[in-house]
Amino acid sequence: MRRALLSLVAMLSLFTQPAAHAEGAQDYGVLIISRERLEIATSCEIGIYLQDQLAGRLFQEQSTSFNLPPGRVTVRLRQLPGQAPGCLPGIDGPNSTTVELRAGQISKYRIAMGQDGLYLKRAALQY
Secondary structure, rough: OOOHHHHHHHHHHHHHHHHHHHHOOOOOEEEEOOOOOOOOOOOOOEEEEOOOOOEEEEOOEEEEEEEOEEEEEEEEEEEEOOOOOOOOOOOOOOEEEEEEEEEOOOOEEEEEEEEEEEEEOOOOOOO
């Protein structure tokens, strides 16, 4: 009987401990960047640079996400050279977006194109 009671207590503690850890504070923010087909007319690959380092590549209708420490991150976009005709590297413009991330926050952006080239446009999160 005593052994069964100890086993039951041990099993109950397994179910209660993960919930306490799951509710703990996260030490990163999530940055989601997507490329909608209608926003960008080119089929060329687009490079995503975080703090001036190539961190991701997107083709049409793709998205990527980054788990980043809280704080400011600079995002720059650039058309990358590719095997498809006409996919030449884009001119590096002065356009960059600074995103402020908070721990536990999810921020979503879409890639868009304007007169000054590629830029990020805030997007609504869909659950």
